[in-house]
Amino acid sequence: MRPTPDIQSPEGIHAHRLGPFTGDTSSDSRTDYLHDSRSLLCTFSLEPSAFSSHHPFTVLSLGIVGLPNVGKSSLFNALTAAKAEAANYPFCTIDPNVGVVNVPDPRLDQLAAIVHPERTVPAAVQFVDIAGLVKGASTGEGRGNAFLSNIRETDAIVHVVRCFDDPDVIHVDGSVDPVRDRATIEFELALADLTVVEKRLDKAKRAAKTGDKEAAAEVSSLEKAQAPLSNGQALWHVTLSNEDRDRLKGLQLLTLKPILYAANVTDAELTGTEGAYVTALRAAIAADHEPAQVVTFSAKIESELAELPPEDRADFLSSLGLESAGLDRLIRGGYALLGLQTYFTAGEKEVRAWTIKVGDTAPKAAGVIHTDFERGFIKADTVSLADFVANGGWKGVKEKGVVRSEGKEYVMQDGDVVLFKFNV
Known part of the structure; x- marks a missing residue:
């Protein structure tokens, strides 16, 4: 379906279509498409497909972090069906992997069954996977601080934590302890943020000495962040005013981003009683008064699920006693974390889901x-x-x-x- 003009100008003069709409959304093209000799007001009622190929829509971006061998890359591979190298040794992820995943939404199928569009376009989530972090990552240990810069542009962080025992899968610290692992990652993220804050603080102090009041206010906010970060304390646990947060926003600090914990558990734990590892992780998060959600998943199940045809996945999950895949739970958690929701457009050309803020x-x-x-x-x-x-x-x-x-x-x-x- 071509863009359809809502064809009456305020003076009651009908606009005229001079030629085919090419998809060019420049001002000249729009004026040429609809106009009349006495009014250049152009009113459109368009299907989004006329523009969407030229202007990318909002995509939720989640950065995946964690220690080596916790199931991080296995989860990424299963979610995106992108076979990033995943092996049983540290630093197997040499470069950041980026994958875009469709958001499962049965409402799209309902709309498509009525409209019968040429195509159906779901909302999307972008996952960014970086190399496993270890103690000292912020100062160059392992693959170093460079990896952390790859997730600064993401909307939120997914911290994958190992909550299962398996003697065949080595742990970089020799034993499974999700509370310790969480603290290790938070410490490294905090020190990485400290580097960014101190670099900015030097510039702000120089500007403040010239009498710049905005710079002086920025110095105050930066120093409030610097103190806890210097002690390895993530800013998730620090009380900052809205004004301070606004001044720090442009720095894309990792420990000011919303965080979601993904606990990699055994298959049995997904359908049975929550294990001691997950219980301990939840308790540690609650003790820090951190407003974060814990989502359980099994990297093993997600990997098996990814190998199946889409039409067989529901039966596979049902056979395990599961109502939804880990992907669904992670995405729902991400949407809730960031306060997102979905609306739909439904035309003959396409039915599409769009992501917006609540x-x-x-x-x-x-x-x-x-x-x-x-x-x-x-x-x-x-x-x-x-x-x-x-x-x-x-x-x-x-x-x-x-x-x-x-x-x-x-x-x-x-x-x-x-x-x-x-x-x-």
């Missing part, structure tokens, strides 16, 4: 598709997923009168099905 308004959600959608937002024709499905699509919901015309103040809800209208 609390985002309709214009903000439109901007995820294309900045012009937000800049020239007029309204959002909105319907709940349940109503859309129950009434057989756009035609049915319009006939039943359940489509809502939402304005700029509307706060998006998870599962909204939306058609945006805007002008540029």
Whole structure:
């Protein structure tokens, strides 16, 4: 389906289509596509596919960290089906691996069954896997501090922790102790952050000496971070004001990023009683008053699951007594951690899931598709997923009168099905 003009200008003059829309979203192209001799106001009701190939949408990015041999690369390989080298020895991950994983969402299948689009596009999560860290990583031990820089641009951190015994899988410290392992990784991340803070602090102090008030305020915030980091204390455990956090935000400090713990457990523990290792890990996190979630998974099961055809995976999980895969639980945990939700667009060209923040308004959600959608937002024709499905699509919901015309103040809800209208 071609972009369809909402073809009436304020003066009541109909806009005219002068030629085929090429997908070029430059201002000249938009003006050429719809205009009239007395008004250059152009109003569109477009399917997102007209723009999405030119403007990438928001993708949640998760950086995976952990000690060597905890199941980190095995998890990454299973999630992304990217066969990064995974071997039973430290530092097997030579370069950071990046993989994009589709977010499983049965609601997309419901929409596709009604709309019958040319394609269905799920939301996506990007996983960044780095080499296993060891004591001294922040100062160059193992593969060194360079690996930590690879996850500074991620939205959140997934810390994979070994919570299983297996004499055939060596532990870099000689024994399995998830509480100790967590402390080791946090210490290295804190020292890596310290290097960044101290480098910035030197510059801020020089600027503050010239009378720069903003620089002086930045010095104060940096020093509040420097003190605990110097002692190897992660900033997750430090009380900082919103103003301090705002000033530190641009540094992409690792220990200010939201963190999710992924506990790699035995197959039996996934369906049975939680083991002592996971219980101890949860207790340590609670003792530090850290607002972090622990998700259990089995790297072994995830690896086996990845080898199966998609249509056989549900039966495999059911045979193990599991309702969902580790991937699903990790992604749900990541969405909850970052306060994310999904809305949908549903047209003949495509049905697509889009990721936004909880609390985002309709214009903000439109901007995820294309900045012009937000800049020239007029309204959002909105319907709940349940109503859309129950009434057989756009035609049915319009006939039943359940489509809502939402304005700029509307706060998006998870599962909204939306058609945006805007002008540029």
